[in-house]
Amino acid sequence: MAHITVTVDGTSYKGEVEPRKLLVHWLREDIGRVGTVVGCDTSNCGACTVLLNGRSVKSCSVLAVQADGCEVTTIQGLSDGSEWHPVQTAFKECHGLQCGYCTPGMVMATVDLLSENPTPSEQEIREGLEGNLCRCTGYHNIVKSVSYAADLMSAGPTKGAK
């Protein structure tokens, strides 16, 4: 077993983990951050995307021990509970989801994309989200959601209200 200390959504967690434990399993099973889901479990689908030290990663492809000393942001850490993150608002307004299973990963990948490129073109959005699969194939509205999120975020923080 290994000792780890990881800051998740602003709270520091200490834990004992087997080295083979994947970050996504630690998030869900050990500290109850079940907003992050396991999709394909083969690094393809991106449903488990979280931010690790501010950049998107697939949490099924990171060992929990490798996150020791790092900062993780999950879908549950985007909002303080009173006001949605603008990306969440945009996905709701543009109906950027169907069954919703891919949504936590789509939202986190979008947050990462917009942090690097605040005004992406449609092509850049599609390439930026190429690691995230929607098996409902609802990509059209997802792309619209990302574009709308970019508009909301460039207009200022207050536009993110629900």
Next chain:
Amino acid sequence: MIPVEFDYVKVTTIDQAIAALKSGGEDSKIISGGQSLLPVLRLRMADPSVLVDCGGIDEMLGVREDGDSITIGAATTHHAVMSSPLVQQHALLLAQATATVADPAIRHRGTSGGALAHADPAGDVPAAALALNASFTIAGPGGRRTVAAKDFFLDYFTTAVGPDEILVSFSIPKCDWGSHYAKFNRTAQAWAIVGVAAVVNVEGGVIKEARIGLTNMAPTAVRASTVEAALVGASSAADITAAAMHAADGTRATSDLHAKADYREHLARVITARAVRAASGI
């Protein structure tokens, strides 16, 4: 899917890494970003007894200028490599090939050195390293040695890095030739069915020299040397197309779910012409 049990050692220096590999024995394995290794472990296609995490060794991180070349630490992430101004200025082909690797989240974790040492024949980075005449610094119990790109890739998933050794960095002679990486795949984030990495030196509208690496046309990335020779003196699209007809010469393409060998050979000829035209502007 959950990997088999293993021990995990995080090291901060090359010497610690070599010592950990030695004490772990032949079943120890290096991990850094883990974007190739963790999927393999989850599928239980490998069961190492010890993982030695080299992702935090300072010497293996970052891109630096070394006179006439640039040196890239083996644990530098794909994202850091493709965003590096030094790489974009002096080894643009590497940035172009890296930008096609998997997807953004994988590129945030996966490392350039990991992709090279893993040596997947369908990986994009090895062909670029070959075309750029990279050299590789390998550390082991007996010290350090440098291996040229042509001697680095030995076979399917096999490189000159021994089981008790570690790839520290790779260096690329500064190259301001035109460059392009053309990748043929069917879907987003898919592996290359065939890829072509090209750097071309054009003077007065005539190709003086070209170096071309092929992805997934043999058990390792390979140089298309017949094409390189045929391109010298080329000055028109027709010349390039004619030279590219040799792209499959001497290759050993395989058949799989995605393509039969003869289709790969056809693709190599077509994609090589496209890559050279894009790189040369001819």
